[in-house]
Amino acid sequence: MGTHWRRASVAGWLVLALCGATAVVRAATSRSPPPERRLSPAERVEVGRAAAAEEPGWRLRSRHSFPGDPWSQDDDFGASERSWAVDEARRRRVPVTDVFGAIDEELHAAGPVAPPRKATASPCKPRPFYD
Amino acid sequence: MTSPLRVAHRVATLAGPRLALFGVLALAACWLPLTRAGALNDFRDSHLLHSYEDAGARTVTRYGQLPLWNPWACGGQYALGSPQTRVASPTLLVSAALGARRAEPVVLWAFLVLGMEGFFRYARRRVGSAVGALAAAPLFGLIGFTALSWSIGWLNFAGFLLLPWLLLGTRRAARGRLSGVALVAGTFALLLGFGGTYPVPMGALFVALETGRTLYTLRAAGRRRALWALGATALFTLGACAFRLWPLVETMRSSPRVMAGTPGNSLETLARMMLELPARSGFSSPGNFFLVAVALALVPVAVALARRRALYPAAGAALCVWMASGYAARPSLFAGLRALPIFSTFRYPERFLLPAGLFITELAALALAALLVRAWRKRTPWAPRLAALACGVVVAGWGVQVHAFANLTRWAPMVEEPPPTPPEAERPFAQARGNRWAQGHFLALNRGSIACGEAWPVPMSARLRGDLPQEEYLEEPAAGTARRVEWTPNRVEVDVVASRPAVLLVNQNWHPGWKASVGEVVSRDGLLAVRLPEGEHRVVLRFLPRSGLGGALVSALAWVGLGFLAWRQRARKGGWGAKALAVSAVPLLVWGVLLVAWNEPVARAAPRNPDGSPMLVASLPPEARPLDVRFDVPVELVAAEVPSAPDAEGFVHMALYWRVTGAVPRTAGIFVHLPGPEGSKRKNADHAVLGGTFFFSDAPRDTLLRDAFAVSTRDWEAGEWKVLVGLWHAGGDGSRIDARGADGKPLHESRVEAGAFTVPPKTQSSGQP
Incomplete structure (x- = not known):
């Protein structure tokens, strides 16, 4: 290999290393805007209670959407809860994580949760059909 | 050879400049994901799959343990036995170093470079032209499906990009080269560790086809030698993959996945998936597997100019399209494939468009090679112009491919980065009821989600709860007290005072890999429990699964065996034959011994109806x-x-x-x-x-x-x-x-x-x- 090509080869490896370094640095330093605010302790209680109040309705709807299939019912309930949590977080301009944290705190504070609410999850049994 | 062609050939054969080109193209394609690194992907599958990686990285960095048990998902699951986790791959180190969310686009970039380089090496030998292979490599490496996979959290599907490495390794192994054996075994091990639910079985399918293709081209003596070498390759690969294969087989036997339905795609749908430029936003089929139309346009050129060499890739592409059409084709090749074990769980036939893309790109490389040869020979005055035009169009195709890739990465529904996860001491781990549609948020709270949405029936206890005051407790509260001393994913330490024989319950799923320092580990309706005698005990529960630890030993032995063969070959003490086969069989014999000698309870499948009643x-x-x-x-x-x-x-x-x-x-x-x-x-x-x-x-x-x-x-x-x-x-x-x-x-x-x-x-x- 001539000197010319050797240099080209070294330059190529350097460019590759530079690309890799750029990727790492870019990924490590990218920042998303911080949340406008966080839920206060009083708001956490309020949000937890609001979600608890919604739960029986979501559960009833899920039972009729997926009769005889508790995992699918829980999964459908989860979709309703997530949708509500995202809307609530948007409305209050707080991270969605805070809303789920408030729901979790309410469940733990409420002690053993009784029907029609649930603090359990049906064992995973995905439906065999997707198409 | 004309001067520009000579320069191009030289550049293509030099690894440095070639990889620089691939690195730059990959960087351009990944720029948006890199810019949004750290944000949370809100797509449901990403919540699940990303949380696995996050849990694995957290187990390594926060607790200094191997990611064997994942307590944050589904009430606790065997991380190595869950097919879609990526925690058994070296990429976990990137996740540990950068954080799982920031690591994803970097890993994506690396896979793109690997995919392009793999294709180049594979195609160069197949089409006989470095320039043709170089020009076509970015078309395969930047195929749209990889971008889609990143967007919806399926980074493990980037493993498809390693398909050319598998084929390259197979060909080398068949020619008696140890590097080929290492390449096949290493690539399969990497793919399995990276959660290659589709890339591994599909890779095996195409390795089998490549084996046939290679054997066909060999003479009788070479064929015999190749069969020895390929036999040893298969055994080494099994051994090298044992660290993941054993846990997976064990788990899937106790919890088999069932996939029904008759998915199908018309030819028009497949064409739109592959050829239509993906939109900048939204989820739709067109463009999911984007491959710039130039590649397809070059197929007839390859068939016309290099008929014999074009035969195999053309047949391969046709077979893949037939497979991708699923049940819409009559007869359905996909239905036949589904009759085989493992393949029966395949859900999306259109994923066969990926290997179709590989074969189409190989044909594009072949067409360019044929045009360049004609240009070099100058048999016709138009040949150099036509070759230059084709190369120019393909290079322009790189730009379109990068653009389409970037469009598909825009589909990722990224939301703000969750607040930093509190340390264990500040917020001890506990199970939450959780939500599989938002699992990422629970990991950020150091909470497990017992709500589980996997594609297979994860062994779970119905007794898991998300409202307990403490996660370790006695089944009969009157029998005494239990107090957590230390908690880590693979080790839980609890002080128990029992006034009579008692059962300690841990709010996680039971698995046969859990062992206790005192008493006997039992399953209480699927819940992790320890039966204890009366008295004061410090109970240390450790997760030491036979399949994970034993499998790792088998895999290590396979690599030692391969190293031994390499040493013998270097010292010219042996080639391929019965001895090599014997060496490659040693790890598997050890595997057999471990199965017999290392007793561990076996989790049996308990068939149940959706309502939980026994079948x-x-x-x-x-x-x-x-x-x-x-x-x-x-x-x-x-x-x-x-x-x-x-x-x-x-x-x-x-x-x-x-x-x-x-x-x-x-x-x-x-x-x-x-x-x-x-x-x-x-x-x-x-x-x-x-x-x-x-x-x-x-x-x-x-x-x-x-x-x-x-x-x-x-x-x-x-x-x-x-x-x-x-x-x-x-x-x-x-x-x-x-x-x-x-x-x-x-x-x-x-x-x-x-x-x-x-x-x-x-x-x-x-x-x-």
Whole structure:
């Protein structure tokens, strides 16, 4: 290999290393805007209670959407809860994580949760059909 | 050779400049993901799959442990036994160093570079032109599906990009090169560790085809040597993959995945998936597998100019398209593939467009090679111009491919970065009820999500709770106290004071890999528990799974064996033959010894209906109505339970009792027609899979199978509804399977009346029956 090509080869490896370094640095330093605010302790209680109040309705709807299939019912309930949590977080301009944290705190504070609410999850049994 | 061509050839053969080109193209394609690194991907699958990686990285960095057990998902699951986790791959180190979310686009970049380089090396040998291979490599490496996979959290599907490395390794191994053996074994091990649910079995399929292709080109003596080498390659690969294969096989045997349905795609749909430029936003099929049309346009050129060399890739591409069309093709190659073990769980036939893309790109490289050869020979005055034009168009195609890739990465629904996860000391781990649609948020809270949405039935306890004051407690509170001393994912330490023999419960799933320093680890309805004698105990629970640790030993031995063979070859002490085969078999023998000598309880599959009731029953309950229907396939409908009216909430819970006495086609499924009072629309409760668990073809023979299902009659008209049951070819031509009643006479319309129920009129106040 001539000197010319050797240099080209070294330059190529350097460019590759530079690309890799750029990727790492870019990924490590990218920042998303911080949340406008966080839920206060009083708001956490309020949000937890609001979600608890919604739960029986979501559960009833899920039972009729997926009769005889508790995992699918829980999964459908989860979709309703997530949708509500995202809307609530948007409305209050707080991270969605805070809303789920408030729901979790309410469940733990409420002690053993009784029907029609649930603090359990049906064992995973995905439906065999997707198409 | 013309000067520009010589320069291009030289540049293409130099690894440095070539990789620089691939690195730059990959960086351009990944720029948006890199810019959004750290944000949370809100797509449901990403919540699940990303949380696995996050949990693995956290286990390494926060607790200094190997990611064997994942307590944050589904109430605790075996990380190595869960097929979609990426925690057994070296990429976990990137996740540990950068954080799992920031690592993803960097890993994506690396896979793109690897994909392009792999294709170059594979195609260069196949088409005989470095320039042709170089020009085509970015078209394959930047295929749209990888971008889509990143967008929706399926980074493990980037493993498809390593397919050329597998084929390259196979060819080298067949020619007796040890580097080929290492390449095949290493790539499969990497893919398995990276959660390659599709890339691994599909890779195996194409390795088998490549083996045939290579053997075909060899002479008799070479073929014999190649067979020895390929045999050893297969054994080494098995050994090298044991660290993941053993946990996976063990887990899937206790919790098999069932995939029904008859997915299909028309040729037009497939063409749009592959050729239509993806939109900048939204989720839709067009462009999911984008491959710039230039590649396809060069296929006829390759076929015309290099007929013999084009034959295999052209046939391969055609087979892949046939496979990708799924059940829409008659006959369906995909249906045939699904009859094989492992492949039976394949859900999306269109994923075969990826290997189709590989073969089409190989043909594009071949076309360029053929044009360049003609340009070099200058047989016709237009040849150099045509070759230059083709190369120019392909290079322009790189830009389109990068643009399409970037468009697909825009589909990722990125939301703000969750607040930093509190340390264990500040917020101790506990299970939350959780939410599988938002699992990422729970990991950020150091909470496990017992709500689980995996694609397979994860072994879970129904006794898991998300509202406990403490995660470790005694089954009988009056028997004493339990206090957590230390908690880490693979090790839990609890002080127990028991005034009498007691059972310590841990709010996580049981797995046979859990061992205790005191007492006996048991499963309490699937919950992790330790049976303890009376007294004061410090109970240390450790997760030491036989399959993970034993598998790692087997894999290490496989690499030692490969190293030994490399040393012998270097010292010219041996080549391929019976000795090499013997060396490659040693790790597998050790595997066998471990299986026999290392006793561990075996988790058995307990087939259940969706409502949780057992499917295998010893006898009929008294309320079941005997039917004794026999079908033209070896299936009997023994009896049925149909209540006379819906329950208080409007549900009708029914059960059918089946017995399978012989081999049944996989297509056989159950139809349940529910005709109601006059003027009402007929309802149905068809299901091809018994209790959501067995196809008739896989169901245990000569056993009573209880198939439970329910319907909600909330919006149904009042009156009598009949329950008519029969069998049909749900995955085939849709025809019904003939049946005879208890009297031996053929049943009208091949269905039997299993019962009837009466929906009462709705009350005005509640709208409920």
